[in-house]
Structures are given as C-alpha cells and as structure tokens.
Amino acid sequence: MSGSLVVVGTGPGKAELMTPATHAALARATDLVGYGPYLDRVPALRGDQCRHASDNRVELERARHALALAASGKTVAVVSGGDPGVFAMAAAVFEALEQGDPAWRTLDIRVEPGVTAMLAAAAEVGAPLGGDFCAISLSDNLKSWTVIERRLAAAADADFVIALYNPASKARPHQLARAFDLLRALKAGETPVLFVRAAGTDEAEVVATTLAAADAAVADMRTLVIVGASTTRQVGRWVYTPRSERGAAS
Amino acid sequence: MSGSLVVVGTGPGKAELMTPATHAALARATDLVGYGPYLDRVPALRGDQCRHASDNRVELERARHALALAASGKTVAVVSGGDPGVFAMAAAVFEALEQGDPAWRTLDIRVEPGVTAMLAAAAEVGAPLGGDFCAISLSDNLKSWTVIERRLAAAADADFVIALYNPASKARPHQLARAFDLLRALKAGETPVLFVRAAGTDEAEVVATTLAAADAAVADMRTLVIVGASTTRQVGRWVYTPRSERGAAS
Numbered sequence: 001m002s003g004s005l006v007v008v009g010t011g012p013g014k015a016e017l018m019t020p021a022t023h024a025a026l027a028r029a030t031d032l033v034g035y036g037p038y039l040d041r042v043p044a045l046r047g048d049q050c051r052h053a054s055d056n057r058v059e060l061e062r063a064r065h066a067l068a069l070a071a072s073g074k075t076v077a078v079v080s081g082g083d084p085g086v087f088a089m090a091a092a093v094f095e096a097l098e099q100g101d102p103a104w105r106t107l108d109i110r111v112e113p114g115v116t117a118m119l120a121a122a123a124e125v126g127a128p129l130g131g132d133f134c135a136i137s138l139s140d141n142l143k144s145w146t147v148i149e150r151r152l153a154a155a156a157d158a159d160f161v162i163a164l165y166n167p168a169s170k171a172r173p174h175q176l177a178r179a180f181d182l183l184r185a186l187k188a189g190e191t192p193v194l195f196v197r198a199a200g201t202d203e204a205e206v207v208a209t210t211l212a213a214a215d216a217a218v219a220d221m222r223t224l225v226i227v228g229a230s231t232t233r234q235v236g237r238w239v240y241t242p243r244s245e246r247g248a249a250s
Numbered sequence: 251m252s253g254s255l256v257v258v259g260t261g262p263g264k265a266e267l268m269t270p271a272t273h274a275a276l277a278r279a280t281d282l283v284g285y286g287p288y289l290d291r292v293p294a295l296r297g298d299q300c301r302h303a304s305d306n307r308v309e310l311e312r313a314r315h316a317l318a319l320a321a322s323g324k325t326v327a328v329v330s331g332g333d334p335g336v337f338a339m340a341a342a343v344f345e346a347l348e349q350g351d352p353a354w355r356t357l358d359i360r361v362e363p364g365v366t367a368m369l370a371a372a373a374e375v376g377a378p379l380g381g382d383f384c385a386i387s388l389s390d391n392l393k394s395w396t397v398i399e400r401r402l403a404a405a406a407d408a409d410f411v412i413a414l415y416n417p418a419s420k421a422r423p424h425q426l427a428r429a430f431d432l433l434r435a436l437k438a439g440e441t442p443v444l445f446v447r448a449a450g451t452d453e454a455e456v457v458a459t460t461l462a463a464a465d466a467a468v469a470d471m472r473t474l475v476i477v478g479a480s481t482t483r484q485v486g487r488w489v490y491t492p493r494s495e496r497g498a499a500s
Binding site: 126 | 378
C-alpha cells in the first residue's frame with residue numbers, strides 16, 4: 001500500500017512547544033484526522049489539505065477512518081494534543097490496526113513524540129518530577145475504579161511522585177476527591193499537591209497546596225494534578241523533588 | 251537581581267525534536283551551562299555566547315555555577331538532554347537554589363519542557379505507554395537499591411508499564427539483570443520488553459523481546475528499557491498498550 005499514517009501530538013498548547021518534526025509531518029499530510037479542538041491548533045500549512053474533525057471519545061472510529069484513508073493512498077496525520085503516546089491517539093491507532101484489515105499492517109505507520117501535559121505542568125512549577133514518578137489517568141471509562149485505586153495505593157506505597165491525567169470531567173466530578181481521600185490515608189498531609197491548569201499555554205494557572213488541604217473542585221478538564229513524593233518540597237515559589245533520596249525516609 | 255536562568259532540554263537527540271521555545275531560550279542566553287555532550291548539540295546561535303562545559307555527575311556544582319552567573323547579571327541557559335525535569339538538571343538547579351544564597355530566590359528562573367527519552371523510545375516502537383505507566387531510574391548513585399526494588403515490585407503489582415532510565419553504565423553493569431530477575435518473579439514471562447537505543451536520533455535501534463528472554467547485556471548508557479503491562483502486546487512490527495483494560499485480567 002502506498003499511503004502512510006503518522007500520529008503526532010501538538011504539545012500542551014503553545015505553538016512554540018510543538019516540535020519541528022511534528023510541524024513537518026503536518027505540512028506533508030494530505031489529510032488531518034483528529035478531535036476538533038486539536039485540529040484547530042494546526043495552522044493552515046497547505047491549500048490542498050483535507051481536515052477530518054470528529055467528536056471527543058470516538059477514538060477508535062477516528063483511528064479506523066485514518067487507517068482507511070491511508071490505505072486509499074493518502075498521507076495521513078492523526079492529531080492528538082500533548083504526546084500522542086500518552087493517554088492519546090497512538091494506542092487507538094494500533095488497536096484499530098489490530099482489529100482491522102490485515103493489509104493495513106503493510107502501511108508506513110510512524111509516531112512522532114511530543115511534549116506531554118505532565119512535563120509542561122511540571123515546568124510551570126519547578127521540577128516536581130525530579131525523582132521516580134508515575135502517570136495515572138483517573139478516567140474510569142476504559143478501566144475499572146478498582147484498578148485505579150490499586151495503582152494509587154501502589155504509587156503511595158512506593159513513594160512515586162504521581163501525575164494524574166483526566167482528573168475530572170463533567171461526567172466524572174467525584175473521582176479526584178475519592179483519589180485524594182485514598183491518598184490521605186497513605187501519605188503525609190503536608191505532601192505538596194499541584195493543580196496546573198492549561199500548562200504550556202498563555203493561560204497557565206497554578207494552585208500549590210498540600211494533600212491535607214487539596215480541594216478536588218479546583219480541577220477541571222484542562223487540569224493536570226501532581227501529588228508529590230515524601231521528598232517533594234517548596235523552595236521560594238517553586239516546588240521540586242530532589243534527585244537524591246540518600247538519607248530520606250524510606 | 252537582573253539576571254535570569256532558564257533550564258532547557260534539547261530533546262532526545264535530533265534537532266527536529268527540540269521545541270522552538272527551547273531554541274528561542276538558547277538564542278537569548280549569554281551563557282550556556284551544561285554537560286559537554288549536551289552543549290555540543292546546541293548550534294552556534296550568537297557570537298557573544300559563552301559556553302561553560304562540565305563533566306558528567308557534577309550536577310549540583312554546575313547548577314551553583316549557573317545560579318551565580320545569573321546573579322551576576324547574565325542570561326543563563328542550563329542545558330540538559332531530553333526534558334530538563336525528568337532525571338536531568340532542573341531538580342539540581344532547585345536543590346542548589348535551596349542550599350545557596352537566599353538572594354538567588356529573587357532571580358527570574360524558568361523551566362522549558364522538552365521531549366523526554368521514554369516518549370521518543372515509545373514512539374520508535376508504537377505506543378507501549380498507552381496505559382498507566384511509571385518511570386524509574388535504575389541508578390543507585392542517588393538512592394538505595396532497596397528503594398529501587400520496592401518501586402519495581404510496586405510497579406509490577408499495580409501492572410504499570412515501566413520505563414527504566416539509566417538501566418546500565420560501566421560503573422553499574424549488574425542492576426538491570428537484577429531488576430529483570432525481580433520482575434520475572436512477579437510478571438508473566440511473555441511480557442514484552444523493549445530495548446530502545448538512541449531513541450529520537452538517526453541511529454535509533456530497537457530490540458523487542460520478552461521478559462523471559464530479556465538479556466540485560468543488550469542495554470548500555472544510551473538505552474531506555476520499557477517493560478510492558480499485562481495488556482501490552484504486539485501488532486505487526488509495533489508494540490502497544492491498549493487504552494482499555496475493561497475485561498483485562500486484573
């Protein structure tokens with residue numbers, strides 16, 4: 001098959017946080033496929049480019065459509081925000097590939113890495129991801145809440161810094177509060193908690209608080225939440241996790 | 251104080267994976283501070299720019315030097331590879347800030363996010379980080395091996411995808427083998443294991459194997475190792491972790 005498909009991420013928001021490799025892949029594409037608001041971030045790069053915007057939460061359908069376009073000979077870019085491999089479209093594309101026409105597996109398929117939300121959020125506040133860390137999506141659309149609770153408990157037990165993606169949506173307003181309750185039983189009340197909204201955009205906002213005081217209502221769909229490790233601490237207006245844990249409580 | 255300091259990451263290697271924001275920060279700097287090989291990746295952006303190259307493993311000293319330069323009025327960029335907040339220089343800068351002259355806290359300090367190695371490694375092979383994941387540095391220079399073992403066990407227990415940074419060096423050849431031994435006792439032998447060397451460069455190489463067959467000797471200092479979750483699987487020449495864990499073993 002002569003078509004190709006590249007999965008890209010536009011980064012956290014600002015154009016200056018999109019890599020040149022992603023920009024070049026977008027400029028080569030004849031067809032852009034993605035969730036509307038992400039496609040809107042892509043500047044008009046050529047006149048003959050066709051945009052296929054879709055709603056949120058139809059990732060698999062969107063991925064199939066992109067693969068079918070590529071199979072028909074198009075040069076397709078599937079557009080995510082952030083990094084396409086982290087809670088975004090790349091996994092959906094390979095899922096659709098696995099379930100779809102076996103001939104699709106001969107397509108030229110690539111993934112371009114990008115700046116994922118937790119890195120932009122961390123940069124807004126200092127260096128909270130300076131030690132070992134984990135990333136957990138709080139959405140229970142695709143996994144059970146039991147699995148999420150088990151991961152939160154393991155992360156607390158292992159003293160990982162915890163980055164929480166998808167902490168809240170209109171359909172799921174209570175999960176972050178439940179996560180905080182669970183973590184409060186396992187971690188110190190003074191553990192730093194960071195709500196970073198619209199990280200990597202000009203509207204970035206940070207609320208720095210503690211686990212004891214953290215109010216889940218602060219988070220919305222554009223928020224990334226970081227819960228510190230036992231060593232995470234404040235210096236001036238920054239929060240960071242030291243590289244060294246020698247001498248730290250373990 | 252009139253000086254400023256920005257901590258940047260040049261990305262995994264290729265110039266096209268460095269963000270324009272980082273490029274702009276480097277172009278503004280009067281002084282670049284970093285480990286020699288990372289500084290060598292930065293093109294000559296202006297004639298009056300002073301480069302302060304240092305050896306590896308003197309991060310704190312380098313960070314102090316950068317803060318002192320900023321305090322003297324310079325426009326300083328501290329240069330890491332990858333993302334500066336992930337096992338790189340940003341945490342060292344805030345550590346030096348905490349320990350140093352209190353006046354340094356009034357400096358204009360910023361962090362620019364970048365593409366960290368695990369994202370570039372994941373993109374080379376498909377979408378192995380498609381579910382919840384953790385990042386662990388196997389270096390025991392800055393923490394005890396006991397802490398590392400506890401995190402590996404927790405990550406296996408919680409069924410995180412595991413990204414292993416610093417899997418091996420000449421001074422530490424045996425740790426990855428010990429990590430594999432520990433994980434083999436806790437995870438299925440057929441779990442996908444990916445050795446991605448020089449991800450995000452033109453010399454990228456991938457070895458895809460299983461936990462049962464994984465040979466730690468494959469890894470060197472430029473390798474990022476990814477150990478799959480129970481759902482991580484192969485489709486064609488790609489490896490990915492499905493977004494959905496509904497119906498998966500838990």
